[in-house]
Amino acid sequence: MDLKQHIRQVPDFPKPGILFYDISTLLAHPQAWQETVRQLVGAIGPEKPDILAGIESRGFLVAAPLALQLGLGFVMIRKQGKLPGATIPYTYDLEYGSDTIEMQEDAVKPGQRVVVLDDLLATGGTMRASVELLRKMGADVRGCACIIELAFLSGREKIDIPVHSLISFES
Template sequence: MDLKKLIREIPDFPQPGILFRDITTLLANPEGLKYVLNTLTRQCEALRPDYVVGIESRGFMFGMPLAYTLGIGFAPVRKPGKLPAAVHCAEYELEYGTDRLEVHRDAFPAGSRIVIVDDLIATGGTAAATANLIEKTGCTVAGFAFVVELTDLGGRQKLPDAPIVTLVQY
């Protein structure tokens, strides 16, 4: 299936010069959504994960159904202050400044194998920070899964040595 036909391109969003890849049109297409989830499931099964981690917020949309189809647990990685129990934190660089992500300290047992899921990998900062969080929990990053990869931004070079699944590359 040609997923690029299902992803809308919006020029100059969120600022001039940016070509935004809008996945809401993919999400609205039942065949496209089914294809994405089935393909992610097949590719992630080989990674033998114990849990799926979804990165706030679009990673939740793909991570939850992926965990369900794999028959494993799910944990969210959130922006600061959104999780109610004790958390591990990881700070990462943005174009202008820094941001932080958090995961519950008891999200999974130590030694678990985790697949990190998000809708898109661009510069790789968010996914790399999430991998750092997984390591703080005493777990292993089994791999990464993204629907879209913006290859010119070199995000995969920031990630630790683990398999990376992407379905569409621009």
């Protein structure tokens, strides 16, 4: 099955000049979604994770069903101020300014093997920040995975662990 056929491209969203790669059409197609989960299980299985971390918010849609399929736990990486209880923040630079992500302080245990998931890898900033946040918490981050990679933005070059993607757009 060609999963790329199930990705809708929406021009000028969320602002003019941006081409948005929408996974909602993939999620709505049962066979394509099952194939996506199957392929991601195969991609991250060799990393032998103890737990999966999903990046807000579409990364939750990717990580949670994989965790269920693999019999693993799932933890959330969210924007600052979205999680209850004590959290650990990580601030990182953007093109213009900075952003902060965080996790609940007890979300992962030191030494726990983690794979980070999101729907899309673009410039790699948020994925790299997520890896660094998990390392700050003592996790053994084994790899990252996503459904879509915008290879022309070279995001994987910012990440120093294996990156698995199912669909690559070259331009």
